[in-house]
Amino acid sequence: MTNDTRSIVILTGAGISAESGIDTFRSAGGLWEQHKVEDVATPEGFGRDPELVLGFYDARRAALASVEPNAAHRALARLASQYSGDVLLVTQNVDDLHERGGSKQVLHMHGELKRALCQSCEMRSAWDAPMLGRPKCPICQSPSLRPDVVWFGEMPYQMERIYAALSTCDLFVSIGTSGAVYPAAGFVQEARGAGAATLELNLEPSEGSHFFAESRHGRASELVPAWVDEMLAN
Ligand code: BV8
Numbered sequence: 001m002t003n004d005t006r007s008i009v010i011l012t013g014a015g016i017s018a019e020s021g022i023d024t025f026r027s028a029g030g031l032w033e034q035h036k037v038e039d040v041a042t043p044e045g046f047g048r049d050p051e052l053v054l055g056f057y058d059a060r061r062a063a064l065a066s067v068e069p070n071a072a073h074r075a076l077a078r079l080a081s082q083y084s085g086d087v088l089l090v091t092q093n094v095d096d097l098h099e100r101g102g103s104k105q106v107l108h109m110h111g112e113l114k115r116a117l118c119q120s121c122e123m124r125s126a127w128d129a130p131m132l133g134r135p136k137c138p139i140c141q142s143p144s145l146r147p148d149v150v151w152f153g154e155m156p157y158q159m160e161r162i163y164a165a166l167s168t169c170d171l172f173v174s175i176g177t178s179g180a181v182y183p184a185a186g187f188v189q190e191a192r193g194a195g196a197a198t199l200e201l202n203l204e205p206s207e208g209s210h211f212f213a214e215s216r217h218g219r220a221s222e223l224v225p226a227w228v229d230e231m232l233a234n
Helices: 043-048 050-066 071-082 159-168 184-193 220-233
Strands: 008-012 087-091 111-118 124-126 145-149 171-175 197-202 214-217
Touching (some): 008 071, 008 159, 008 184, 043 050, 050 111, 050 145, 071 087, 087 159, 159 184, 171 184, 171 220, 197 220
Parallel strands (some): 008 087, 008 171
Antiparallel strands (some): 111 124, 111 145
16 A cells, blocks of 8 residues: 555444435434333344334334435445445344445445344345244244344444554544444544544534544534545545
8 A cells, every 4th residue: 555545444323314304313313212122122122022022123124125326325436446445334224225326336234124044044045025923034044034134232343353444544534423333432542542643423412422533513424525535536
């Protein structure tokens, strides 16, 4: 890597998909207002009432067909394809809007609505249909599918790869997340501790705003394209 290229780690949250029409978790009327977290996003909740949880994720998966990526998703795809340095896009989101916005490599640390995890063979597969009605696992045929989504108390995916990138990146950018959930909320401290510059792009100051060297507040569909233009102009 030449001196002027930089490695960037980007973390996105529900706020980047808000203008596409996907509810965030903590805004008024958001996902968690309609359901208690412990009922729909924990293994215990799934054990207590699997139909409630399968229905909750079926509805969110089906809703993907009626939303589109927005300018923020598209701008991040443009950055990754045109930027001279490395760009690692990590998302907490389980929607597919980064991919549909043109991003080629997306690290879904909390899994994806359009993937299924089989509790019998523990294999993961692409999945776009309802899970209510207990469809068969495409690999082992047992009716034991659950959403391939990381619930509270479960280990997020690819954490070693994320921490390795945070320890060497020059810039960490957090977009559209409240900084309420760990370990994602701790990434800014990891990056800062390793000497990276840190930037928050969010509608309002997040819970971790004070950890960022710079914060810009506004809508992602405006802030992100403007930031990408800046990065590509340099
Ligand atoms: C784990 C997938 C360990 C499911 C999700 C104390 C310290 C450290 C940890 C803990 C702790 N107490 C408890 C824990 C553990 C827990 C945790 O952090 N709890 C919190 C509540 C304190 N964490 C976990 O359990 C994690 N696992 O720690 O494992 C372990 C160790 C060993 C072995 C096994 C395990 C797993 C957490 C993952 C949970 N899954 N999602 C699903 O999607 O249904 S969490 C979910 O909420 C999201 O994925 C995301 O991660 C999180 C936060 O949501 P956001 O994306 O930030 O959305 P939010 O609505 O909160 O905010 C939106 C933001 O956007 C706002 O700031 C808003 O202002 C902004 N915005 C809105 N509109 C716009 C906008 N910005 C720009 N433009 C706009 N238009």
